[in-house]
Amino acid sequence: xxxxxxKQEATxxxxxxxxVPPGGVWATQARRAALARVAEMGLPGRRDEYxxxxxxxxxxxxxAPEAAAFDAGDEAPAFADVARLRVVFVDGVFDAxxxxxxxxEGLEIARLADVAQSDIHWARDLFGVLEAGGQHPVPRPLAxxxxxxxxxxxxxxxxxxxxRPVELVLQxxxxxxxxxxxxxxxxxDGASLTLLESGAGAARLxxxxxxxxxxxxxxHHIRVQGRDHDRRAVTGLFARIAEGxxxxxxxxxxxxxxxxxxxxxxxxxxxxxxxxxxxxLGDGRAFHHDDxxxxxxxxxxxxxxxxxxxxxxxxxxxxxxxxILVRPGAQKTDGYQISQSLLLDGDSTFIAKxxxxxxxxxxxxxxxxxxxxxxxxxxxxxxxRGVPLVEAQDLLVLAFVAxxxxxxxxxxxxxDLRGRLEGWLNRHRG
Amino acid sequence: MLKIExxxxxxxxGGKEIIKGLDLTVGAxxxxxxxxxxxxGKSTLSYALSGRDGYEVTAGTAMMGxxxxxxxxxxxxxxxxxFLAFQYPVEIPGVSNMVFLRxxxxxxxxxxxxxxxxxxxxxxxxxxxxxxxxxxxxMLKRAVNVGFSGGEKKRNEILQMAVLEPMMxxxxxxxxxxxxxxxxxVAHGVNAxxxxxxxxxxITHYQRLLDHIxxxxxxxxxxxxxxxxxxxxxxxxxxxxxxxxxxxEVA
Ligand SMILES: Nc1ncnc2c1ncn2[C@@H]1O[C@H](COP(=O)(O)OP(=O)(O)OP(=O)(O)O)[C@@H](O)[C@H]1O
Ligand SMILES: [Mg+2]
Numbered sequence: 001x002x003x004x005x006x007k008q009e010a011t012x013x014x015x016x017x018x019x020v021p022p023g024g025v026w027a028t029q030a031r032r033a034a035l036a037r038v039a040e041m042g043l044p045g046r047r048d049e050y051x052x053x054x055x056x057x058x059x060x061x062x063x064a065p066e067a068a069a070f071d072a073g074d075e076a077p078a079f080a081d082v083a084r085l086r087v088v089f090v091d092g093v094f095d096a097x098x099x100x101x102x103x104x105e106g107l108e109i110a111r112l113a114d115v116a117q118s119d120i121h122w123a124r125d126l127f128g129v130l131e132a133g134g135q136h137p138v139p140r141p142l143a144x145x146x147x148x149x150x151x152x153x154x155x156x157x158x159x160x161x162x163x164r165p166v167e168l169v170l171q172x173x174x175x176x177x178x179x180x181x182x183x184x185x186x187x188x189d190g191a192s193l194t195l196l197e198s199g200a201g202a203a204r205l206x207x208x209x210x211x212x213x214x215x216x217x218x219x220h221h222i223r224v225q226g227r228d229h230d231r232r233a234v235t236g237l238f239a240r241i242a243e244g245x246x247x248x249x250x251x252x253x254x255x256x257x258x259x260x261x262x263x264x265x266x267x268x269x270x271x272x273x274x275x276x277x278x279x280x281l282g283d284g285r286a287f288h289h290d291d292x293x294x295x296x297x298x299x300x301x302x303x304x305x306x307x308x309x310x311x312x313x314x315x316x317x318x319x320x321x322x323x324i325l326v327r328p329g330a331q332k333t334d335g336y337q338i339s340q341s342l343l344l345d346g347d348s349t350f351i352a353k354x355x356x357x358x359x360x361x362x363x364x365x366x367x368x369x370x371x372x373x374x375x376x377x378x379x380x381x382x383x384x385r386g387v388p389l390v391e392a393q394d395l396l397v398l399a400f401v402a403x404x405x406x407x408x409x410x411x412x413x414x415x416d417l418r419g420r421l422e423g424w425l426n427r428h429r430g
Numbered sequence: 431m432l433k434i435e436x437x438x439x440x441x442x443x444g445g446k447e448i449i450k451g452l453d454l455t456v457g458a459x460x461x462x463x464x465x466x467x468x469x470x471g472k473s474t475l476s477y478a479l480s481g482r483d484g485y486e487v488t489a490g491t492a493m494m495g496x497x498x499x500x501x502x503x504x505x506x507x508x509x510x511x512x513f514l515a516f517q518y519p520v521e522i523p524g525v526s527n528m529v530f531l532r533x534x535x536x537x538x539x540x541x542x543x544x545x546x547x548x549x550x551x552x553x554x555x556x557x558x559x560x561x562x563x564x565x566x567x568x569m570l571k572r573a574v575n576v577g578f579s580g581g582e583k584k585r586n587e588i589l590q591m592a593v594l595e596p597m598m599x600x601x602x603x604x605x606x607x608x609x610x611x612x613x614x615x616v617a618h619g620v621n622a623x624x625x626x627x628x629x630x631x632x633i634t635h636y637q638r639l640l641d642h643i644x645x646x647x648x649x650x651x652x653x654x655x656x657x658x659x660x661x662x663x664x665x666x667x668x669x670x671x672x673x674x675x676x677x678x679e680v681a
């Protein structure tokens with residue numbers, strides 16, 4: 001009773017403080033509807049089935065807790081070696097000077113802040129729609145809150161094979177910035193797009209991306225969530241995947257006080273692929289990282305993969321909640337799920353909640369979860385060949401996360417992340 | 431090259447003493463064989479020398495030249511020139527054989543104050559060495575020992591030895607699990623490395639290997655000690671009569 005009241009109270013105060021940005025009729029309608037969803041669901045509470053292992057308090061609070069921006073020193077920015085179209089937001093505010101020209105071959109790209117002013121726009125059919133569709137059976141109130149209040153974001157339509165990736169550069173400067181960004185992406189039949197994302201974005205960042213893939217479309221998403229120690233982030237990725245389409249998302253997380261990455265993938269057409277993967281490295285008691293994934297197979301011969309690796313030390317916590325739902329008739333489904341943690345000391349914790357719900361008889365689904373320490377035998381073997389202890393440890397950590405990195409199709413991008421991982425390991429000893 | 435005196439080793443877990451006052455000296459350029467019944471402590475000796483956790487040296491010394499092996503970490507022992515070919519090579523999923531070997535080689539060279547190998551230089555070196563051991567490109571690309579057959583694992587150990595060029599090589603039952611042809615390859619690999627300043631301690635149960643790698647000295651180990659030392663004929667005696675006679679003599 002007390003908890004239920006608390007939840008109601010939190011929802012009430014947050015909604016009272018929520019500001020719906022100005023916009024055209026359709027945008028305003030979608031935002032008001034989203035606000036109504038939040039009111040109905042209530043903000044996350046500790047009793048909610050998918051919030052048992054992660055405390056939503058600081059995500060719910062009206063006032064975002066402060067987080068100092070991290071100085072990465074002379075570390076090269078993510079994806080620096082890749083020709084890309086950069087769209088820069090500083091604490092959620094679009095920065096035209098740092099951004100590239102918003103145009104590209106086979107690409108329509110605009111800011112949500114502009115698009116939302118229009119009377120009519122294709123994004124209307126997706127904005128808040130995929131998010132709303134992803135609210136059942138598991139409510140995701142912070143994503144609905146994002147739809148209602150996000151001030152900006154990008155709206156992208158890929159009409160052919162787009163060679164140059166688009167990068168969302170999310171810079172964080174103010175210690176008390178509280179930001180919601182919302183992206184709407186449509187990849188047309190046979191088209192393809194790579195979306196990169198980097199940076200902490202804000203002291204408290206809430207992002208939602210709605211991604212709609214046409215027949216045979218391809219979408220690759222590679223994200224690095226910044227290195228800011230104290231930032232909090234809640235992200236929602238909602239994908240609708242049509243026949244023969246390929247959806248792939250990979251996230252690399254270092255540091256961060258609280259991260260909740262939700263991914264909702266809905267396979268609606270036959271022979272489609274839905275792949276999501278992530279590597280999280282956490283050092284310290286303050287680190288809490290949560291991946292919550294829901295894949296729905298609603299068509300024939302879909303293939304889904306969830307590959308998550310967490311390396312935890314000095315009291316860090318990792319959470320994985322992953323569900324595969326196979327609807328009646330979704331025969332020949334191939335669902336794979338693996339979540340593993342490498343605990344570098346006895347203090348750190350990993351909690352995994354894998355779920356399968358299968359309503360078709362001719363399917364192949366597997367899931368596995370492990371939690372273990374570094375392999376002492378392998379460590380000794382390496383040392384006996386002259387590899388110093390710390391280097392041997394790093395090599396084994398990299399080997400542990402390799403399976404997740406292999407999910408990245410583009411080798412250049414995978415190498416970029418590998419280099420970052422090595423750098424991070426170098427700086428985090430003992 | 432290697433001088434072990436009054437070595438005592440016990441298992442940290444349980445505290446059982448396995449090596450009970452062992453003396454052994456291997457001169458530069460020599461090949462010594464160590465034979466002995468199962469459980470006599472041969473592998474334990476090799477682990478203690480290479481610095482494996484869980485094996486506690488309670489007394490004695492082990493010098494490699496003027497390096498006090500027991501005073502330094504396993505990686506420093508390796509960099510100083512010690513190499514152990516494992517009886518049971520370890521699998522390392524996710525680390526390719528190539529990366530493993532290059533990391534090891536360059537780490538040792540760094541510790542020795544020598545320049546590392548570039549990718550191209552290393553590739554050339556490894557291709558040469560691998561060819562002589564009949565190790566193909568696929569085995570080099572695969573994760574260290576993962577899915578390797580017993581014989582492939584042993585050949586892989588010798589490849590590492592050939593690449594790292596240690597001064598003191600300990601081979602722990604490298605012959606077990608090898609077919610006749612592989613045995614010849616391995617023996618050839620070892621013989622190719624024989625040099626005036628490089629020594630071998632070959633642990634084996636069978637004369638077969640010693641037909642190819644001719645030892646200068648043969649030691650019989652039992653219950654944590656060397657109980658007999660002799661020439662190559664000692665191995666033949668074991669081959670023909672087993673250990674019973676020797677054990678009785680000593681008792
Ligand atoms: N980690 C361990 N835990 C328990 N017992 C051990 C361990 N290591 C060695 N021993 C014991 O120590 C004794 C010596 O073992 P070791 O492996 O050194 O023998 P070995 O001479 O190499 O035998 P083999 O010829 O069968 O290879 C055996 O009784 C073995 O059971
Ligand atoms: Mg043995």
